[in-house]
Structures are given as C-alpha cells and as structure tokens.
Amino acid sequence: xxxxxxxxxxxxxxxxxxxxxxxxxxxxxxxxxxxxxxxxxxxxxxxxxxxxxxxxxxxxxxxxxxxxxxxxxxxxxxxxxxxxxxxxxxxxxxxxxxxxxxxxxxxxxxxxxxxxxxxxxxxxxxxxxxxxxxxxxxxxxxxxxxxx
Amino acid sequence: xxxxxxxxxxxxxxxxxxxxxxxxxxxxxxxxxxxxxxxxxxxxxxxxxxxxxxxxxxxxxxxxxxxxxxxxxxxxxxxxxxxxxxxxxxxxxxxxxxxxxxxxxxxxxxxxxxxxxxxxxxxxxxxxxxxxxxxxxxxxxxxxxxxxxxxxxxxxxxxxxxxxxxxxxxxxxxxxxxxxxxxxxxxxxxxxxxxxxxxxxxxxxxxxxxxxxxxxxxxxxxxxxxxxxxxxxxxxxxxxxxxxxxxxxxxxxxxxxxxxxxxxxxxxxxxxxxxxxxxxxxxxxxxxxxxxxxxxxxxxxxxxxxxxxxxxxxxxxxxxxxxxxxxxxxxxxxxxxxxxxxxxxxxxxxxxxxxxxxxxxxxxxxxxxxxxxxxxxxxxxxxxxxxxxxxxxxxxxxxxxxxxxxxxxxxxxxxxxxxxxxxxxxxxxxxxxxxxxxxxxxxxxxxxxxxxxxxxxxxxxxxxxxxxxxxxxxxxxxxxxxxxxxxxxxxxxxxxxxxxxxxxx
Numbered sequence: 001x002x003x004x005x006x007x008x009x010x011x012x013x014x015x016x017x018x019x020x021x022x023x024x025x026x027x028x029x030x031x032x033x034x035x036x037x038x039x040x041x042x043x044x045x046x047x048x049x050x051x052x053x054x055x056x057x058x059x060x061x062x063x064x065x066x067x068x069x070x071x072x073x074x075x076x077x078x079x080x081x082x083x084x085x086x087x088x089x090x091x092x093x094x095x096x097x098x099x100x101x102x103x104x105x106x107x108x109x110x111x112x113x114x115x116x117x118x119x120x121x122x123x124x125x126x127x128x129x130x131x132x133x134x135x136x137x138x139x140x141x142x143x144x145x146x147x148x
Numbered sequence: 149x150x151x152x153x154x155x156x157x158x159x160x161x162x163x164x165x166x167x168x169x170x171x172x173x174x175x176x177x178x179x180x181x182x183x184x185x186x187x188x189x190x191x192x193x194x195x196x197x198x199x200x201x202x203x204x205x206x207x208x209x210x211x212x213x214x215x216x217x218x219x220x221x222x223x224x225x226x227x228x229x230x231x232x233x234x235x236x237x238x239x240x241x242x243x244x245x246x247x248x249x250x251x252x253x254x255x256x257x258x259x260x261x262x263x264x265x266x267x268x269x270x271x272x273x274x275x276x277x278x279x280x281x282x283x284x285x286x287x288x289x290x291x292x293x294x295x296x297x298x299x300x301x302x303x304x305x306x307x308x309x310x311x312x313x314x315x316x317x318x319x320x321x322x323x324x325x326x327x328x329x330x331x332x333x334x335x336x337x338x339x340x341x342x343x344x345x346x347x348x349x350x351x352x353x354x355x356x357x358x359x360x361x362x363x364x365x366x367x368x369x370x371x372x373x374x375x376x377x378x379x380x381x382x383x384x385x386x387x388x389x390x391x392x393x394x395x396x397x398x399x400x401x402x403x404x405x406x407x408x409x410x411x412x413x414x415x416x417x418x419x420x421x422x423x424x425x426x427x428x429x430x431x432x433x434x435x436x437x438x439x440x441x442x443x444x445x446x447x448x449x450x451x452x453x454x455x456x457x458x459x460x461x462x463x464x465x466x467x468x469x470x471x472x473x474x475x476x477x478x479x480x481x482x483x484x485x486x487x488x489x490x491x492x493x494x495x496x497x498x499x500x501x502x503x504x505x506x507x508x509x510x511x512x513x514x515x516x517x518x519x520x521x522x523x524x525x526x527x528x529x530x531x532x533x534x535x536x537x538x539x540x541x542x543x544x545x546x547x548x549x550x551x552x553x554x555x556x557x558x559x560x561x562x563x564x565x566x567x568x569x570x571x572x573x574x575x576x577x578x579x580x581x582x583x584x585x586x587x588x589x590x591x592x593x594x595x596x597x598x599x600x601x602x603x604x605x606x607x608x609x610x611x612x613x614x615x616x617x618x619x620x621x622x623x624x625x626x627x628x629x630x631x632x633x634x635x636x637x638x639x640x641x642x643x644x645x646x647x648x649x650x651x652x653x
Contacts (some may be wrong), residue, residue, distance in 0.1 A: 032608030077369035
C-alpha cells in the first residue's frame, strides 16, 4: 500500500508545484490588492507542502503489504469507465437513444456477463422506458444525433 | 417573527397540496435510495437538481430535496437488516445487530424499532432545528468577511478531522477541492485561471458534474469490484410494532442516539455516518451486557438508527444559519438553494422567512410520512431489493448522465462526470475521503471572496483575522486542532517506536 501512497503523494506534490507556478504567472498582486493568482497560489503551495509531508511519512519499509486491488477486481470498474466514456462520446454523435441501447447491450454482455435473453430484454425495455419517462412524460431535451 | 409564529406560517405553506405532494415524493425517493445499495442521498439530490430548478419554486424544490436526505436515513436500515449490506453509508453499523436479529426471525422488531426510533429522533432533531437556528442566525449577522473566512476555515478543518482516519489526507482533499473551485473565470478581475484555453473550463467545473462523478459514478465502480452475493432474509416480516419489553430495552438507546446524533450533526463533516458509528460505540460501552452486541442486540439497531436521523435534521442548522454545509448531501441542497437564487446564511431567515419555516414545517410532516412509508409499506421496499444490481447499475449511470447533460445541454459534461468518477474511485481506493473535497469545492468561492474582501477592508493588513474577536476565537480553535493533532501524531510515533536493546551501547 505504501508504494501507491508514495506515488499518489508524488503526483499531488507535482500538481501543487505546477499549479503554484501557473498561479504566480497569472498575477499574484499583493495583500492590499490581491491578483487573480493570489488565492490559487497559496492553495497550490499548501497542497504541494502537505503532499510532500505526506510523501515523507510514507517512506520506509511497508509493515503490512496490501495490494490496492484483490486479484482482478480492477477489471470491471475500468471496463465500466471505458464503456461510459465511449457512451458520452457516442451520445453526441448517434443520439441519446441508440447510444443508450448500446450501453445496456455492452454493459450487460461485457461487464455483467448476463444471458442473451436478459441482455436483449433489458436493453430493449430499458431504452424504451427511458424514452417514455424522459422524452414523452418529462419532455427533457436529450441529444439527437445522426441516427435518432 | 418568533419560532412559534414562524412555524405556524411555515405549516400554512407546507400543507398546500403541491408542497405536500413534493414532500411525499422526496420522502418516497429518499426511502428508495436508502434501500437501494449503490445510490446515496448525495448522488440522488444532485440527480434531481435540474428537476428542482425546473419546478421554479424554491420552497417546493427544497422541501423535496430535504425529504430525500432524511428519507434515505429511514430506508438505509431496511437493507442493512434484511440483506446485511448498508443501503447507504449511515446504516453500516445497523448491519451488525440488525441482520443477526433478522436471521433469528426478529426482522419485524428490528425494522419496527428502527423506524420508530428514526421517527422520534428525526422529529426531535427538527424541534432542535426550530429553536436553535433562529438565535444562531441572529448571532451570525454580526459576521463580516474576516469572520466568514475564519468560520469557513474552521468548517473545513472540522470536516477534515471528522471525515476519516488520516488528517493529512483529509487536508489534501480539502485543499484540492478549494483549488478545483478556482478553475474558470476569476470573479473579481475576469481573468481565466487554469482553463488551458479550453472553452468548457471557462465557467469552471460544475458542482453537479463533480458531485455526481465523485459520488454517483465512483460508488458504482466500487460496487462493480465484486459481484454482490448478498442473501436476502426471506422470512415473513411480522410484529413490526415493538413489544413493551422491546421498549424497555431500547428507550434510553433512542434518547442517547438522538442526542449524540443532534450534536454530531451540528458539526461540519460530522453528519449521519459518524453519528451512527459513535452512537453504536457509546451504546456498547454503557450496556450491562456488551457481549450481546454483534449477535442481535436491539439497542445496537435503535441507537445508531436514531442517531443518523437526528444528525440529518441537525445538519441543516449550520447550512441554513451560517451558510456552511456540513456533508456532501447537505452541500447538494446548498447548491440547489444557490441555483434558485437563495443564498443560505444568516440573512436567510430574514430575507426568506417563508422558505425557512416551510422547510422546517415540512420536515415534521415528512417524518410522519416516513413512519407510514417504513412501517406498513415495508414489504414494498423488500420487493425493491429483488431488482438485480446488474440492471440497477447501468440504470443509475443513465440517470446520472441525463442529470448532468440537462444542466447545460452539453455532452462534454457527461465525459467530465466519467473522468471525475474515475478520480473518485482511485482516490477512494487510496483511502482518501471525498467529503472534504466536495465541501471545499462548494465553499471555495465563499472563502476566496471573504479573504479578498477582508484584505481590501484592512488595506492588506492580515492581522484583521486575529484582531476581530469572533474571528480570533474561530482561528484559535483551528490552531488548537492543528496543535493537538501534531502532538497526538508525535505521541503515537514515540509510543509505537520499538525499543532496540542492543543499540544502547
């Protein structure tokens, strides 16, 4: 676990230093007339400092080695993240409802490994329910694309 | 307007058919999200922010959103007792004894005592809110920018301290949240900050996108790590009304839980989760038979369930009177008020007395509705638990996507939500608490504005923060907290350092 904590602390320290540099370039001003970079500069500096202290506390041997994920536990969450990200892109391109149908389909096949009958039924009925609730009843303007 | 006449006018507004309907919708939705694992009150409220905006009436929308928050506290216990999975975070400890009671055929008693304890504590919490909020609000009218700056710092420090085991990690999250809030246009000079030339960042990150990503989507990723293999207790649920013996056993547990919940709920960062954990620990400590805990003790259900409801009511106090939201769900309601053009804070009771008192009155009514929803209708919620998570997860994803998209009609916000979801998931894996991040994000603009205003007033003299008595007092508490945690850390390091006998020579 300490290895991951060190990596996280190093990344956060880097973010703090970079953000402080950018904030200083924005215009620090002074205490009498604070500039746009004044508040972000102090925040970034504190972030860098606290993250670095945290990094130092994680040095030394790891007394209880615990992995961040048990075996392949990370696979499904990252699969889901990938599917959702593609869904957000597809929504704008092909329209909300075709993209939603595909989301149900891919989610149930790839992530949940459901039976084909369940996949088909849930994808069709799920998309139809969303259409009825959000478009017909609530009249929410959802993205329309090349397909629907 | 004194508390009684205020409450009277509040009831007049809360009992209109529309407000009653939305109180019922809020209470029902709250119970539903409390029952369903994987969708907490914070995510649900953020999901309904666009709808609350569409309602156009701030009173009606806040009545509904408040109902979701305290309703979730009722619903969470059902899943904990019948499924051994917390429906929402504040019902984690209810699993311990609640599920054991259900396995022994006493699910009815556990559910009944949980609902009645919740009702007593929830109503008690609203009584506290009725009488504590107005004087606190009047006192807060004395606050200027310096006091607000110090109060916000204190709120963030408390949130950091109470949110998790590691103070330093909580602090990192709070600072990161403040930094994220600075992205976009500087409100004073109009300069762009951290936008990297991207148009989408010019308005800054949207609260809804961040909140729904971190909490809604992040929670789904956590749930996906392993397939839920929970076993629903399927015995018929009978005898929901507690017996005289049950009352005798748990009456003081309800009282203790309610009091603990109320005081913890008042603190920023406290909220229902810590209140229920603390109530369980206290109950076990004061019990004459602590060995009973873990094998189906009724007190182990009554006390934490009372505490989380009392805390939910109390956590409205700092938000409504000081403008400091104490936990993510309350932060969402805070955002909803801002969207409606209402700024929570000391002027709320003065400027919007009808909203303030109508929301409080609706909470009394909502608690009665929840008692009815959670006692006679418990069977309905049990049926809901039979919906497989494999279908629930993509449905939640879709609802979150629609919620985020409909704020600005921009699909890029959906992509941003997914990115925040991944960030939230990774941070949770690394055991960072997300509460301080979200609270700091909400408070970021207030903090910056107060700081800059205070410095302008004092002509750049930073001693303004320690020469004003209230500000100095608040910062003094912050200093004491930092000092005590440093001493505690040094003490622990010294205490755990192994003695090396051979090294003395």
